[in-house]
Amino acid sequence: MTTRRDFLKSLTAAAAMVGSAGAPKFSFAQEAGGKTFIKVFMRGGADGLHLFPLYGDDFYYTYRPDMAIERPSDSDGNTAIDLGPAAGGMRGMNPNLEPLMDIWDAGNMMIAPATSFNPNNRSHFDCQRWIGTGARNNLIDGYLNRYMQQDLTNDHPLRGVVAGKTSISTEIRGELRVPAVFNRESFDLRNGDFCMGDGCSDNQLTDLMREISSHDVDLPGAEGEFRDTQVVLLDTIAEVQAAGASYTPADGVTYTNSDLGRGLRLCAQLIKAGVPLEVAALDWNIGWDTHSDQIPGNNAMNRFTDQNFRYHRRMAEGARDFAAFYRDLGADMSNVVVLVGSEFGRTKKQNGSRGSDHGEGGSWFAFGGPTQQAIAPDVSTIDDSMIDRNWLPTVTNYRNIVGEIMVRHMGMSQQLISTIFPNHSFEDYSLFRGASS
Template sequence: MATRRDFMKSLASAAAVAGVAGAPQFSFAQDGSGRTKTFIKVFQRGGADGLHLFPLYNDPAYEAYRQDLWIRPPDGSMDGDRALSLGSAAAADRQSTGIRGMNPNLAALQDIWDSGNMMLAPSTSFEGSGRSHFDNQRWIGTGARNNVIDGYMNRFMKEVPRAQQHPLRGLVAGKTSISTEIRGEIKVPAIVQSGAYDISNRDLDNFDCGDGCDDFRMTSIMEEIASHDVDLSAAEGNIKDNQLVLLESIQDVAAAADAYSMDPNAPAYSNSSLGRGLKLCAQLVKHDLPLEMAAIDWNIGWDTHRDQIDIENTVNPFTDPNKRYNARMAEGARDLKMFWDDLGPELRGDVVVLVGSEFGRTKKQNGSVGTDHGIGGAWFAFGGPTRQVVADDVATIDDSAFTENYLPRITSYRDIIGEIMVRHMLMDPGLVSTVFPGHSFDDLGLFTRSMA
């Protein structure tokens, strides 16, 4: 049971965008089936090591530059940790010249890859990328290297308005703060989990609502206050609007959670921000609520400057669950697979999940058996019209190919998201340069798989 404090934190999170808020607008991207299309962006804050997640195991320089962090290639043996093979099924579609494998902690994703509905863009970043966590996260979220404060997800919702309105068109799931990519004019709630709206009598603390106080008495009072037309300043009016968005979404979130709780086959997601966020999205999608944009964080300590593995373990240093980094990576992969299974064949075509980080890491390990900030990193996606394909990649990380100690940007993250918005969310291609200001869209063909 979440507390009154949890509820207030969620309310305050939505109010944090009040300075840029205006009248709410909502929309639904639908295909001929009438179902809403959903885009979920999962952000690995901290700078995830793309070469660690998806090793270039056929490259001698990879082994030479990462003596301790080198994940051996798959060969069918069981003698310690080895990379998982992405198989030959995608060979005809593979655009890269390198051969990528998958970190053994991501084994839960193997079935998704084998289904033919997952893509990998192993050298992804954006034009003008730096190596500052703060700057890169902000620039990626806003969609341009500038000081604008609205995010690309919110800009999509503004530029592609629909007639129908709903407070759950956009959502931050699994945490209480508003992610940069979804902050802006269209108000969205930040919900830790569906239970964050359940306020019991004991959670009211010293809030005296008199005789007959029930679970939603506090909610009713807040809704009554927010519904009055009063003379407010612009800031107060915006806070009021944000409050109403949250209040209007409570009933639908609660109904979705109640229906979900009746499913005996519902998976047991972790209580991480990723697990909570994915579970909430599954509840809303399966309850046929019109969720279009969702932002989730997957935080495991991706900023691996030191001790990326336990070098004392010579058998399974990459999957030893006593290493928190290994355990949480495997937990996150299982959560993603649970979400895939939770949606089932009927709903997978309606949802695209994209996972990416603010930058990759150095191609060479440092003196502390870690890796430092880089540029190109590994982004991957599954669901919807996603093809089984590895996007353009380096053939080798050898210094003879490029002298910088990090992977270059080969794929622009804006092209990946632009294609999701066009191919999956049914946005006019001409709007890509508006959602991502000044960007010239390059359709990479990563999301053209027919779901018929």
């Protein structure tokens, strides 16, 4: 049920999409089949060395005597998963991420194991904001919003969305407002006084609002904009509801009810319904801030795979959600890139509480669209000869990954990367197929 506060926030968001003349410029018959970029944030500083262990480096085992995942082996499921020739015998995959191996083996996934924002001060709040804006500047719009501002030919109010939660992510916040949709079922306006059917199935409130808004009466500026905004809001609700009503998941596909599962399911609903969704912001939160108890303390046999341990279980659930989304979209996945990242990684050395502390370079990964099977620029060792002695440095700048997705997948001109990321010199890693434009 949408509350009055949610309603007013939705109106405010929609109002920002109204043109300067006061009239909405929205078309609800956009052609389907466009490109989509989904950014997923692991908030809390995910441990990149745990997601994709550096098993080919002996120092990994020196610094993590308890937490280092064993080298790949066929003996049990408690070892790192071999990523084959592309990883050069250095990087593996956490066994809880095993569902992602279908995507990796299909040649449609890349891993960037030492990625972050530089300079990084290892503060959750600062680094999340700076990554969201693309600069150490809290006063500018998020980079996904700046991307949308470069091309207004797609004027659909659902061209950008926050999916699976109700707060607006920094990446997508800005001049062009976007809705935050927890899930399709709750994205509605209801009032018991206007509900005639069981469970408000006959929602006469929105019918009445649409009837009032349809009257062709000249209104003063603010009142006219409010009426026009109301139409946009109602049409947005109608589109989300219609997308869910027409949605059929692929055989055997289910999603969890986590932030990530809800968000991916909503994106699948919109894309399958032909909504021209360009950018979406999602969260994957499992408790990534692992200062302690990153592995169970009472299970030596299955300390990396015990599904009774919340951290392992939720990591595995997230991997299954990603794999479900990939299967659900099928051929449509060629038009979608999903990029997953965190504000920073964690220390290469375990601490005294079976955990790891704030670091710098962490693991990001992407799949779908033109993504190639690849390992982005990485460290060759984590010994103490590194400049940053207790954590991985930023070898791969996340802005280059995002820029490459925007150019090679979304079709943006490479010249606009410096607009999306002010004062950034783009470096092309060739992690995605296609020519630069």
